[in-house]
Amino acid sequence: xxxxxxxxxxxxxxxxxxxxxxxxxxxxxxxxxxxxxxxxxxxxxxxxxxxxxxxxxxxxxxxxxxxxxxxxxxxxxxxxxxxxxxxxxxxxxxxxxxxxxxxxxxxxxxxxxxxxxxxxxxxxxxxxxxxxxxxxxxxxxxxxxxxxxxxxxxxxxxxxxxxxxxxxxxxxxxxxxx
Numbered sequence: 001x002x003x004x005x006x007x008x009x010x011x012x013x014x015x016x017x018x019x020x021x022x023x024x025x026x027x028x029x030x031x032x033x034x035x036x037x038x039x040x041x042x043x044x045x046x047x048x049x050x051x052x053x054x055x056x057x058x059x060x061x062x063x064x065x066x067x068x069x070x071x072x073x074x075x076x077x078x079x080x081x082x083x084x085x086x087x088x089x090x091x092x093x094x095x096x097x098x099x100x101x102x103x104x105x106x107x108x109x110x111x112x113x114x115x116x117x118x119x120x121x122x123x124x125x126x127x128x129x130x131x132x133x134x135x136x137x138x139x140x141x142x143x144x145x146x147x148x149x150x151x152x153x154x155x156x157x158x159x160x161x162x163x164x165x166x167x168x169x170x171x172x173x174x175x176x177x178x
Contacts, residue, residue: 007090010075015098018071023099029067030092033060037089046085053080060085097154104134108152111143124150132157 014026036042045051045059057080064072079085100106110116110124121138128150129136136152143149147162 003087003090004094006084007087007094010079010084010087010091011094011098014071014075014095020099020102023095023102025067026072027092027095027099029064029072030088030095033063034089034092036063037086053083056080056085060088100154106134106136106152106154108136108138108150108155108157109141110138111141111145111149111151113142113144113146114148115142116140116148128152128157128159 015023018026037046046056057077060076060080061073064076076085079087108125110121118140121140125136125138128138132152132155134155136155138150138152145160145162146164147160147166149158149160151158
């Protein structure tokens with residue numbers, strides 16, 4: 001959570017100073033660098049006390065050299081000066097979220113203990129997107145939830161339909177009718 005807050009501080013000026021096309025290029029670039037952090041050997045280098053900060057900075061600069069951007073280079077150098085190169089994955093995720101917000105494109109998850117086929121997932125995403133005035137893509141996640149729960153974090157949306165809650169409401173309704 002702390003990394004997300006710090007990442008927001010670095011992303012905010014980028015959002016204010018760059019146009020949409022530049023932001024999408026930055027997103028692609030940061031996503032590629034963030035992917036490197038998934039590699040164990042890369043993490044060993046980045047977390048090693050034996051490797052100097054300037055060498056770590058140069059490694060990242062070499063990775064983003066194809067962008068030929070002084071903004072990106074200065075940002076990487078600033079992160080290195082402050083010992084925050086490890087924030088790049090969080091910054092990538094935050095930048096993708098901000099671009100999604102600007103385009104009204106969001107991602108979410110469907111949790112259920114029953115398998116939900118892709119056609120149903122797509123239908124739920126389309127209908128929810130229409131209701132919310134956004135484009136939503138959902139992915140199915142197997143869980144032990146007795147029913148279906150849909151979550152779209154960036155929209156602060158959670159919808160759930162629980163079998164146990166339905167049964168309790170049905171019993172309550174029948175008891176009221178008697």
